[in-house]
Amino acid sequence: MLPSIYISHGSPALCLSKYKSATFLKELPELFERPKYIIIISAHWITKELRILTNPNPNIIYDFYGFPKKLYDKKYPIKNNLGKVNEIVKKFNKRNISILKDDKHEGYDHGIWAPLSLMYPEANIAVIQISLPIYYSAKELINIGEVLQEFRNEALVIGSGTLTHNLRASLREVDAPVEIYAKKFRDWIVSKVEEGDTASLSNYLVNAPEVYNNHPTLEHLLPFFITLGSSKSRKAKVLNNEFMYGNQAMDCILFND
Template sequence: MLPSLYISHGSPYLMLMKNETTKFLEELSSKFEKPKFILVISAHWVTNNLKILYKQNPSLIYDFYNFPKELYELTYDAAGSLEMSDKIIELLNSHNIEIEKDMSRNGFDHGVWLPLRFMYPKAEIPVIQLSLPYTNVSDLYNIGNALQGLREDTLIIASGAMTHNLRDISWEEPNEIKRYAKDFRDWMVEKLENGKYRQLLNFSQEAPFVQHNHPTLEHLLPLFIALGSSKSKIGKSLHNVFMYGNQSMDTIIFKE
């Protein structure tokens, strides 16, 4: 059975870098067997209701601004799969979860193709994207739970950021980790690694410095779909690195 992952995808700048995190992402796919499909839930596609990108040949969305020209020249030519999309729709419907086909969205945002360009640079595996519905963490957890059966041949990736306060980035002292970021990251990882999922579902009341780390929650919320897709509810941190003083680059792997 394939794992599910929660990947902190970081800034688009990461695609032009060579560092500890890019090396980690390049080697990440060696830790499990090659999937037949990849299903991604990204922080950068938030919708009122759950949707699935329903295109056989999605394009790329360069959903970032005022970055170097080289970033807008990058490509990732992964195909979709309407057959697999239909299977996912049927599976979710069987769990009484409504989902809409989205045929108007152009393609994959950078929360999808940034990590995949490192993990699977040949782009030979079909990729399907689900939106992140604007709902509570219990509903997201239930969506993940419904997706468990896909893990026989599908790698589930939740793409976001364990901490995400862009207003308080340290460009001048990037190696000095801010206390609020470390405390929140450590609380989340301790609960994940010990299977304390009920406390995780109540993170907004129990975790330290939630507002400091997530002025808005869209980069954390994909985690709960990955958590729900795990049978054991135990996630292990694979990459405890910070960038810019407050950006945790944790990747969490859920496997049985």
């Protein structure tokens, strides 16, 4: 069985850097076998209802501004797999979970191609993107993950966000001292996921410290709950304990079962 992973993708420019988190993502695939395809949920395709990308020829999207030209010139020609898309849709239908096919969405945002270009630079593994239904509760997102658990014999399931994500409060220096509020939230998530305390995690808005200081909007955290749901034990290993810009926790949460 392949793992389910929540990845902190950080800045889109990470894929051009030599920082620790970039090196970590390059080496991450050494921990498990090569997947036949990837199922990924990114913080950057937000929808009201659950959707799945059915564009047969998706592009990569440069959904950011103000970065070096080299980043806009970067290519990563990943492909969809409509056969697997249809299998996934059928599984959701059997669980009575509505999922809409979307052939109008242009393609893959930087929350997908930036980290995957580090992990699999050859771009020769099919990538299936499911949207992030922004109004779903943690428990509803966990239910989505439970469906995806059935595909983990062949597929690598990835939730792409950033464990703490408050860009307005980020500092300019990449190695700035870690803000206390960011460490408190990061440490709470890590302790609960290492314990397999799904009940506390599901009620994170009440239980976790400094939620809105770390996530003024929640989209970078929510993919975590889908990866949590796709685990049987709900316990994980937490890798790459690094902060960037003083308040961006770059942890990777890896569920092996």
